Amino acid sequence: MISKVLIANRGEIALRVLRACKELGIATVAVHSTADADAMHVRLADESVCIGPPPSRESYLNIHQIVAACEITGADAVHPGYGFLSENAKFAEILDAHGITFIGPTAEHIRIMGDKITAKQTAQELGIPVVPGSDGEVRPENALEVARKIGFPVLIKATAGGGGRGMKVARSEADLDEAVSTARSEALAAFGNDAVYMEKYLGKPRHIEIQVVGDGMGNAVHLGERDCSLQRRHQKVWEEANSPALNVEQRMKIGQVCADAMKKLKYRGAGTIEFLYENGEFYFIEMNTRLQVEHPITEAITGIDLVHEQIRVASGAGLSVTQEDIVFSGHAIECRINAEDPRTFVPSPGTITHFHAPGGLGVRVDSGAYQGYKIPPYYDSLIGKLIVHGRTRVECMMRLRRVLDEFVIDGIKTTLPLFQDLIGNQDIANGDYDIHWLENYLASKT
Ligand SMILES: Nc1ncc2cc(-c3cccc4ccccc34)c(N3CC[C@@H](N)C3)nc2n1
Numbered sequence: 317m318i319s320k321v322l323i324a325n326r327g328e329i330a331l332r333v334l335r336a337c338k339e340l341g342i343a344t345v346a347v348h349s350t351a352d353a354d355a356m357h358v359r360l361a362d363e364s365v366c367i368g369p370p371p372s373r374e375s376y377l378n379i380h381q382i383v384a385a386c387e388i389t390g391a392d393a394v395h396p397g398y399g400f401l402s403e404n405a406k407f408a409e410i411l412d413a414h415g416i417t418f419i420g421p422t423a424e425h426i427r428i429m430g431d432k433i434t435a436k437q438t439a440q441e442l443g444i445p446v447v448p449g450s451d452g453e454v455r456p457e458n459a460l461e462v463a464r465k466i467g468f469p470v471l472i473k474a475t476a477g478g479g480g481r482g483m484k485v486a487r488s489e490a491d492l493d494e495a496v497s498t499a500r501s502e503a504l505a506a507f508g509n510d511a512v513y514m515e516k517y518l519g520k521p522r523h524i525e526i527q528v529v530g531d532g533m534g535n536a537v538h539l540g541e542r543d544c545s546l547q548r549r550h551q552k553v554w555e556e557a558n559s560p561a562l563n564v565e566q567r568m569k570i571g572q573v574c575a576d577a578m579k580k581l582k583y584r585g586a587g588t589i590e591f592l593y594e595n596g597e598f599y600f601i602e603m604n605t606r607l608q609v610e611h612p613i614t615e616a617i618t619g620i621d622l623v624h625e626q627i628r629v630a631s632g633a634g635l636s637v638t639q640e641d642i643v644f645s646g647h648a649i650e651c652r653i654n655a656e657d658p659r660t661f662v663p664s665p666g667t668i669t670h671f672h673a674p675g676g677l678g679v680r681v682d683s684g685a686y687q688g689y690k691i692p693p694y695y696d697s698l699i700g701k702l703i704v705h706g707r708t709r710v711e712c713m714m715r716l717r718r719v720l721d722e723f724v725i726d727g728i729k730t731t732l733p734l735f736q737d738l739i740g741n742q743d744i745a746n747g748d749y750d751i752h753w754l755e756n757y758l759a760s761k762t
């Protein structure tokens with residue numbers, strides 16, 4: 317059984333993990349940089365340890381400091397949150413070597429899914445539908461042959477990439493050589509690994525991901541999908557559960573395919589299987605071996621606390637639910653609130669002079685912000701997540717409209733006005749959008 321969890325993260329997700337630990341009666345250790353000393357989760361934690369100066373690589377990414385903080389406090393488990401070290405196989409291995417429980421998948425599974433070529437090969441072996449493409453790495457000498465087999469347009473992706481980093485489109489044979497050599501050199505520069513692979517480029521897909529949880533012993537469940545198509549420069553802005561594009565049959569089918577795959581893999585912990593969805597077909601692109609920012613909308617429609625499940629599984633207690641126990645109820649939408657200008661998206665750090673979170677039935681605000689809190693400029697600009705649930709998408713949208721007008725954050729600029737704009741848009745009301753919709757919409761407004 318786990319007795320003390322060190323939360324190796326900051327901001328809203330650190331508070332989120334702390335809340336789950338407290339509900340389970342588990343002691344909490346917060347770690348923070350000097351810039352986050354007055355963060356909400358540091359105040360609420362049973363203990364806190366300063367692990368370094370503001371730069372992430374000297375604090376939240378500093379494995380030695382985090383392991384030292386475990387030794388000092390006697391923490392017997394670490395929750396990595398998302399980002400930072402959450403998908404760092406070496407970190408998981410080092411914790412294992414110290415006898416400290418890593419609340420997440422095995423280092424082996426983190427590694428397999430972190431390499432996008434092995435991730436795709438593994439997905440295919442497990443019966444998950446994938447995007448047509450190269451079976452493994454492509455090199456300059458075989459790129460043309462592979463592209464002709466796939467058919468243009470093709471997309472070149474870095475195997476060490478993910479989240480949209482290191483991708484190049486080639487629309488014809490004339491573009492191919494340059495696309496491949498540019499992708500390889502950028503991948504080498506960004507990830508220290510120049511291996512690239514090739515896929516059929518899908519023009520107007522939605523981005524739909526399936527939440528799964530496994531107990532590491534061959535049991536696994538799916539918790540439905542999240543539609544994350546509304547993105548800007550690979551930063552998700554607005555996410556929904558369910559997807560407006562799927563019906564119950566499709567949901568159950570792709571969910572079961574993913575759950576069965578996780579059983580075969582004996583996957584341990586929470587995970588997200590990412591698909592592109594186009595013309596009624598699902599195409600696997602990546603798997604994330606971490607809890608994701610947008611997990612609360614899945615919690616809203618299932619009533620299941622995903623961090624509780626992660627901790628249960630890590631402690632060997634197994635899943636608290638079987639697939640039959642899971643009921644999907646209603647619709648949820650998450651709006652990511654960033655300390656950014658709502659039109660230019662330029663970061664807007666500073667001190668919050670007024671903070672009034674909305675409330676009422678079906679309203680959740682996950683944020684570590686408060687009146688007088690100073691947003692540091694060193695980290696990403698997410699300051700909170702607004703999650704709204706309703707019995708139907710229409711009711712959810714009506715509630716979201718009311719809530720957006722109630723939310724007060726003064727002293728800095730935020731992206732709240734963007735959502736007040738989107739909530740009145742006909743395409744959004746109809747759920748009629750793909751991965752390019754938001755960037756096209758924003759471009760049409762300038
Ligand atoms: N074969 C093929 N065709 C089109 C694609 C288009 C994207 C993509 C491109 C641009 C924005 C996106 C937003 C959400 C999901 C995917 C994208 C894409 N991504 C971007 C991030 C990473 N998850 C994979 N892969 C693609 N793969």
Ligand SMILES: [Ca+2]
Nearest residue numbers: 478479602604
């Ligand atoms: Ca990913």
